[in-house]
Amino acid sequence: MNDFVIRGCTVVDPKNNVNKLTSVAIKDGKISEVGDNAKGRRFANFDGAVLMPGIIDTHVHCSNWIGGPASFKMLARAGVTTALDLSGPADVVLDQIAEHGSGINILITEAVYPGVNVKDSNPSYEELNRLLETAISEGAIGFKLLGGHYPLTPEACSAAIKTAADRRCYMAIHAGSVKNGSNMKGALDAIDFAEGRPFHLAHVNSYCRGAVLGRPKEELQTLLKALNEHREVISEFYTARFNGTGGKCAGGLPESHVTRNCLRAGGFPETEAGLKQAFEASFAHCVRENMDGLNEYITGRAALEYWKEMDQNVTCAFPVNDREVAFLCGTSKNEAGEYIIDAVATDGGGIPRNFLLENGLLLVDWGAWSMDDFVRKTSFIPSRMLGLTEKGHLTPGADGDITVFDPVTRRALLTVVGGKVVWGGNALLGGGGTLICLKEGRGAAERRGLPFKTVDLEESMLYKGR
């Protein structure tokens, strides 16, 4: 007998060519049956809803540096069952999961952070290799370059990509180096620096804000052409209008180069004084936890006061993402009819833009995506990116990760992780979480008493190809 059965939903599972009204059963944390006759001790009925393999967000932030402890709850509420933290540090994220987790699965990449975990912006292959070894033993699956925020030299970017490829680890890049910033040129550089090695290019949309050519759509077309010629590079974009960056200043200047770019884009001086003006003009926003323990945006004088009160250690956001670029990131295909950008992610987590359902389903309503496309881009392809062969589909024996959503309100009604309900549509029911790490990282989970699973990145699109 199955543990429980979910009925009344249109079940969408592109890998198995399923898109019909039927039932899904779970037993011992795994998918046990998809079919009209599934029987179980308990059942839930969701008439009119859609049931899909659990949403996998390949770009979130859950650490103290960006995102914060509210991120796990926000992700579960948004229907996310598995998320890739794209900054770490791994040890901090793990401590956060233990204390603030919502029961979802987390993978972590460790940011290379000049002056913090490497000595400066030009670390050697050996220094990066040592950092990667430590990060993996702390539970990370690989590296993240924070190019846009904290750039490295071109040589160090190349060395970091080589280190990760040599160890067959994950490699995610926010483009930008000391040569070119977080823009179209920086993104083209990243492909050059990799010298044919695979990596995950984060948030393609964010390099197309007009900084190089003055025309965001042309910048995107240039990047799409390069991505189509370099199919070893896997990529995602996000749909939110707001970006996310740091508010910390030093010597009268914002530390993050992205923050400076945003101020310039809004017509403000690229200085600490300019940031203050941008708060007062309600162009700069801050992320702050509300009474419900969830993060939200604030702006104007309230944001300025909060930024001061927090000693500038806040996540800032600016309305800088071009809307047409986001649409084209989602819909552009190559001559073979394949989407050029693999997945849609959020760059969310603790930044309040976990919009996979909210915005992604608008594209389905509009007819730009089929429901199958939506599920492929938010679950199946992300599972391939991360080498999670037991996720992204509802084959009997696959992990019991499920998202049920209302296609009209575009809200998650049920988030199930490993057969356990973590979000019931109006209440969070999960805690803790499962770390997905390389086999060298198991000790980091065991020390904290956290459940873990290991992943073999040979199964990732990075090393296996499409």
Ligand SMILES: [Zn+2]
């Ligand atoms: Zn990010």
